[in-house]
Structure formats: C-alpha cells, structure tokens
Amino acid sequence: MPANLDALVIGTGVAGLYELHQLREMGLKVHACDAASDVGGTWYWNRYPGAKFDSEAYIYQYLFDEKLYAGWTWSERFPGQPEIERWMHYIADMLDLRRDISFSTKITTATFNESAGRWRVETDQGDVIDTQFVIGCTGMLSAPLTDRFPSQSSFKGQIVHTGRYPKGGLDLEGKRVAVIGTGATGIQVIQTIAPIVDKLTVFVRTPQYVLPMKNPKYGPDEAHWYKGRFDELKTNIPHTFTGFEYDFQHTWANLSPAERRAILEEIHADGSLKLWLASFAEMFFDEAVSEEISEFVREKMRARLKDPRLIEILVPKKGDYGFGTHRVPLETQYLEAYLRDNVEAVSVRGNPIVEILPEGVKLEDGTVYEVDTIIMAVGFDAGSGALARIDITGRDGVKLAEEWRQDIRTTLGLMKFGFPNLFMTGAPLAPSAALCNMTTCLQQQTEWIARCIGDTRASGNNVIEPTEAGEDEWVRHHDETANATLIAKTNSWYTGSNVPGKPRRVLSYTGGVGTYRAKCDAVADEGYPMFTMSKVAAPQTA
Template sequence: MSVVTSPLRAPVSSDAPLSLDAAVIGAGVAGLYQLHLLREQGLTVRAFDTASDVGGTWYWNRYPGARFDSEAYIYQYLFSEELYKGWSWSEKFPAQPEIERWLHYVADRLDLRKDIQFETTITAAHFDEATGRWRIETDRGQVIDARFLITCCGMLSAPLTGMFPGQDSFEGQVFHTARWPKEPVDFSGKRVGVVGIGATGIQVIQTIADSVGHLSVFVRTPQYVLPMKNPTYTPADQEAYKAKFHALAARIPHTFSGFEYDFENGAWADKTPAKRRAILEAVWEDGSLKLWLASFAEMFFDEGVSAEISEFVRGKMRAELKDPALCDALIPTDYGFGTHRVPLERGFLKAFHRPNVSLVSVKDNPIAAITPTGLRLADGTEHRLDILILATGFDAGTGALTRIDIRGRGGRSLKEEWGRDIRTTMGVQVHGYPNLFTTAAPLAPSAALCNMTTCLQQQAEWIAGCIAYMRRRDLQIVEADETFQDQWVAHHDEIAAATLVTKTNSWYMGSNVEGKPRRLLSYIGGVGTYRQKCDEVAAGGYAGFNFR
C-alpha cells in the first residue's frame, strides 16, 4: 500500500503560470486513471477538481439511496490484477459510501493525491496558436500553461438547477440530488417533495419513503423499471468473482454495453412465443439490467419486438402496482422499453402503497412555481412542503464542457459550436481544438450507453497512447481532421437513425434541455465495435488526425 499523501489545495492566486505537460480536469473514474497513465509516461501532469476529494460522480451524488446499477465486480479498473483483487465489495450493487471508499483506495494505492489539486474549478481554457499550448484559468485566479488538456468531467456532472421560478423564495430546505450535503438530512415528521422519477429520483423515493412524515412525488414522465436483486457478498463470493479477473478483462471491453453479459439469445424471429417468454422471465429474475442489455437487441430497432418486450415489462409493473390510477401515472405507454435510460428499483413501486406517500401527476398540470411554502401547479393547486428534493437531471454529455469557456483555433467557442450542432471525432477530440482530448463526451459510448468504467478506461488508454505516439516522434500538436470528424458524425447518425431511441424524447437525445441540438449523445454501435474502430485508427498511425 502506498503512503497516503496530503492533497493539493488551490492557491488563491499565482503570478507565474503553472507549467505542465498535461492538465486533467476531474478526479473521478476517468481522471484518476488518466493521471496514472500520463504519470507512467514521465509527464508532468496535474488533475484539478472542484470537489474536496476524489470520486467524481461518487463524490457529488451522495443522496439517499445512491448506489451502483452495474454489478460491483465489473464496475472496476481492469488494468491491474493486484488493484482489482485488493478490494472486496460487500454486495452486488453497493451504495455510495462504499463506492467512494473504493475510489479513495484507488487514489491511495496508486499514490495519486500528490498530483491532484482539489477545491479548484477550471473556468476557462484557451488554445494559444503561437505556442501550441493551452492557457487554463481557475476560479481562484490561478493560471496553468499546459501542452495537453484532457477533460474527464463526467457525462452527468452538470446538474439542471434553477428550473422553476421562485426557488429562492422557498422557506424550507432545497436539495438537488447531484449536490447533496455530506451532513445527514433529518426527514422525520417532514413534508417532503421529490421532483423527478428518473434513476436518481427512484433511488431517493424508495429510500426515504418510510422515514418522512409525508412524501409527495411529482411525476411527469413515467419510467419502465426493472427489479434490483442485491445479495450480500460472502468471502466465498468475493473470491469467486476475483478468480474471474482474467476472463472478465478479456470479455467486458468487447460486449455491446461493457457489461459482463451480452446479447447471446439468438434472433427473436427464430424463437417460439413460449421460448421468448421464458428468456424474458429468466433475465427479469436476474434482478439486473440484463433484460435491457442482454435479452434481444431487436428491441432497439424493431417496433414489433419493442412492443412485445415493452408490454412484458408493463405487465410486471401492473402486477406490482395493482391500482389503475398508479398504473396510469407510472407505467409508460408512449415510448418503448429501453429507448430511455432504464432504472433498477427495489421498493419504488411499493412505496406508492404507503399511506404517507402521494403521487402528483404534473404531466398535464405542470409545476408553475416554487413558493415560500411549497410548490404551485399550473391550475393553482398548492402543495405545502418542508423539504424539496430536485431530481431534475443534467445537461448530459455537453454541459460539463460548455460551462467552461473553452476556445480553440481562431478563438472559436466550444459552447457556441455545440449550441448549434453537437459534433466530435469519436468522442475523444473536436476539430478546431488542438491538443484537447475528451472523455465521456458526445458520440462515444461513454456518453451514456456503457458500464462507465469500461468505456472510460478505454478512452483514457487511447488518449495516453496517442500522446505516447506523439512523444516518440517529437510531435507537438494533434488535431482531428474535419473530414474525418464529418465521417464519424455521419457514421454515428446512420446507426442512431436505425434505432427507436432517436424517435423518443429523453436526455439521451438532449430533449430535457431547452434549445439543445437534437442528436443521440451516445454512440449506439456497441462498446466492442467502438473499441475496435478506435484501435484501428491507432494502429493506422492515427489516420484522421493531423500532427505537427
């Protein structure tokens, strides 16, 4: 075990710029690994994070009920058998405190903290064409001069706040799930309102329902949900999954979604109705995302298959909810299963049978304002609250970068460009922004459709490989070619257009952010396919990227 070093803290200001080979924004899953890889090359590199410690998503999202919905033993770094086997998970889908402790373990085992500057927000990054370097500014007045800028900001790290007029007038407590306080929140005897029933809202609702005085759940868009079965891991279970390390490392990067399981049931059309039903029942009973990511791929592009699988899930939900009014409000009918993010639940549906839980539909009667005492709907109905929890989502994929003033060649603005049209080159670079590398950015699986550690590891390794390639050849600048970027966008759009995902409105399509250009944020051709294409580019001398 490496000695734990004290983390860097942000200086208030500095007269001389901090000179680096590479600056990494973010100290979560991607940022930690990117820092490790670049340090291994001997680069002078520092990571910067707004938070006071490592964790990224798992630092900020500490709301009640926050936990994995990827199996713990696959949501791990797979580059080191020693690192993998040195940590033991307590259950299949651990909660946030355990996940945060795991990331602390990673940072300490790899001795990363000495090169991470916390409590530092990057506010601007401008490319200097004269020097071929990035001038980066922080909220504390610090200036960083770096050859490479790598963004590891996360795809769900820009929360949507201030969505309702009057929020500042509320006299109770307001919490956004993505900025939950470290201190415990006392719900006992309180009138609590939750706005939003996406994956986060579901986790909050099922966790606090039995500890509040009264819970009002404001529902706009119903969600298909799958059951979560979360067994505790015994020492024998831990040894069993650790024994699979090499098999997992060989398999996981090449599946459709970066999970252990994959679509291996054969074609839907080749199965009898009875066999199809048996397969769906089996994956339902698994209590994981397997029905979504490893039953029948046809659900994504065949309307008939989508309709049958959607009705299968609706039937399961109706059996749990029973009440027709609850079914009408909580079971989707206007989009297909799997075309939105699919949450796992364990007690969410049952919570609505509690006498202290009320469902308030805001689909046709939206929230008009937050008042000093609660929420007011469009028809004038007032709901009095002591605590308001906003599970209102994120500006996914793009928001983390457009909230930074990033400017490339000729002063071009990434915020302005993505405000017109969201384009990237394989999700790892953007034409016009030399020496800027991105992870969890649009048009790569890591923007949404992936077990995140799988895809973030792959991107961090590809970026490190490209930088190593440049250093071996004494190259200073790399920039994605515009023609190659156009080809990637066209390839991305062709695959996306063949699916039902693009026919729906969801944060996958940017539909939750007013004015955001409509494009599927995540590459949907498959994690394994994406990796193969990235590997082919690298093996071909990074064709499609211009160097000098």
C-alpha cells in the same frame, strides 16, 4: 498547482484518476484538479439517499492491474455510494495520486495559444497554468440542471438537486418532502426516504419502465468467485455490446412465443439490467418487438401496483416510448412505496409545475403542495454540459460552448475539430456518453488518449487535432448507426431533449462498446488518418 505542465487532467472520478496514473507512468509532468474536496467524481457529488451502483460491483472496476482489483472486497452485488466512495479513495491511495491533485479548484477558462501550440488555463483559485495537453474527465452526468422552475430561490425550506446533495445529508425524518423527477436517481431517493418522512409527494411527468433489483450480500465465497475471474473479465468485458459481462445472445425471430416468454421471465428474475442489455437486441430496432417486451415489463409493474390510479400515473402506456429507449432504472420496492399511506403520486404530465412558492410547489391549475423540503431529481445537461460550462476557446477564438449550442459534434467522442490538444472522456458521440458500463468505456478512452499523446510526442510533434473531414466522417457514421434505432425517435436526455434549446442528436454511440473500441484502435494503428499532427516551435523570448 504547477504553473507549467505537459498535461492537465480536469476531474478525479473514474476517468481522471486513471488518466493521471497513466500519464504519470509515461513520465509526463501531469497534474489533476477537481472542484470537489476529494476524489470520486460522480460518487463524490451524488450522495443522495439510496445512491448506488446498478452495474455489478465486480465489473465496475479497473481491469489494468489484478493486484489492485483483488485488493478491494465488495460487501454486496450493488453497493451504495458510501462504499463506492471509499473504493475511489482506495484507488487514489494505492496509486499515490493525491500528491498530483489540486482539490477545491475549479477550471474557469482554457484558451489555446496557436503560436505556442499550448493551452493557457485559469482556475477560480487564481492559478494560471501553461500546459501542452488538456484532458477533460468531467463526467457525462455532472452538469446538474439546478434552476428549473420560476421563483425557486423564494422557497423558505431546503431545496437541493440530487447531483449536489450536501455531504452531511438532510434531516428528513418527520418532514413533508417533495421529490420532483422519477428517473433512475429519483427512484432511488423515493424508495429510500418513503419510510422515514412524514409525507412524501412525488411529482411524476414521465412514467418509467423499472426492473426489480436483486442485491445479495457478498461474503468470502462470493469475493473468491469474482476475484478468480479477473482474466476472464479483463478479456471479455471490453468487447461486449455494452461493457457489461453479459451480452445479447437470443434472436427473436428464431423463437416461438412460449420460448420468448420463458427467456424474458428468466432474465427478469435475474434482478439486474440484463433484460435491457442482454435479452433481445431487436427491441432497439423493431417496433413490434419493442412493444411486446415493453408490455411484458408493464404487466410486471401493474401486477405490483394493482391500484388503477397509480397504474395510470406510474406505468408507461403503449405508444409513449419503448422499454430501453430511456435509461432503465433498477429499483427495490419502489412501486410498493406508493402503496404507503404517507406517499402521494402527483401527475404533472398535463398539469405541469409552474412555480416554486415560499411554501411549496404550485401547478398550472393553481394547486399548491406545501412542503418543508424539495429534492430535485431533474437531471443533467448530459455529455456536453460539463465541458461547455468552462470557457474553452480553441483556434481562431472559437468557443466550445458556442459550437455545441449550434451542433453536438466530436471526433470519436474524444476530440473536437478546432480544439487542438484538447481530449475528452464521457463526451458526446461515444458509448461512454450513456450506453456503457462506465468503467469499461472510461478505461478504454483514457488508454487511447494516453497512447495518442505518446504517439504524438514520439513522432516529434507537439500538436494534434481532428481534421474537419475526419469529424464529418465520424458524425456521419454515428448518425447512421443511431438513427437506425428507436432511441433516436424518443425524447429523453439520451437525445438532449431535456435541455431547452440543445441541438437534438443521440448523445451516445450506439454501435456497441466492442465495435467502438475496434474503430478507435484502428485509427491509432493506421497513424491517425482522421487527425493532423504538427510541430509548433515555442516563441523565442528576448
């Protein structure tokens, strides 16, 4: 690890790899580090059974280089984790990035030196780095909530969080397995392992709206089709509402009930996230529209389950929350897994898990479920969690973790007042915190950061920081936009309510990916009015 840098990138997932490439191309002395043993970020850590894309593979890609885009061929519409990880290796190798990455290296502290205008960074390997800029590419869902239940450590079998699933996997064949959690991750695990385990017990707290995935294999014709669309995708995707290739195109009030139903049926049959991200935008604002679309999805789910007990446990009820205000999972025969004789759904909504015993899972009413393996799909401290777990100290000794324990605030989701020369991606108050095709948003954010660093240096300055007024302005705009939606009224990780004590705020910017891009570009074009630049002279040595 070099001791002196222009820029240090933390993390080598989608954002970190591209940021490293850009800053290196600008001529900066830049290095990246990652706690993992290889590149991949999300796709390194989340190697649980069934992990896969639910963005179409050909849009979950970098769009800055057509040769790089066309050089990789996907095997299916929604590939699984092993293929995605290989793609990340391809990116790192094609751009020759590994020579500037330190793996198995965790950042422990980062302290801003006000007199020098630089950061002092330490790692768990004993490295001490002096760097002008720090760029946190730590991921929006990379701080797993691993210690959720009393006495977890007493369990005599294997217990794993999906976000830290072992590289070699687990031998689940013939085992009694518990899965705790039925969000997008839990659903992928459940549908995948149900046929191979002896007994699968699923603990369900919050029923989820689900959409069936259609995942055709890709051959030469499909590859030729999407590779030929590079210019179209590069032009259009960054300006859609969610960073996908499709966008909202229907207006609820202009259609008859029969026309609405026909559209819902057609989009539901697409087997993608289109029903959520490109049907009727009114579902996020109008409770009546939300309820009608929610009932449409519930109807589809009930028809597949048939069993009244399973419907009671697994299908959201009217008044719970609206379709799309939680993360919407795609699934393959997930509901049908519960129709198997070896799978049991246990509702813990009114009878919560109170303890993990050596032999299994204990509920409030005293019932104990004896199992050999526990897979916890219990989520993450989203958006703010990964950076907050590093001891980051800004001006005047202010700690980032303490700031975010009081209030979740950023400027454009890219910087934080009081923390000069610290940039972030996938952070709160930007679309990349949740509501975006991640490569679309992370490319935009890393490109903005690279431009900002270049502009700061070109101006003769070496320090940039948001103003307090600029941060207030962005938080106010973010809240006005978010609070107009039904997302703000729903308890989920989207609002931080899955983490006890976390300040409540919609984590993701809800004004749309294209709108966010335009606002970020305008700030840069206008000379960064929400920021202040300065030149700090290096202290003289004797």
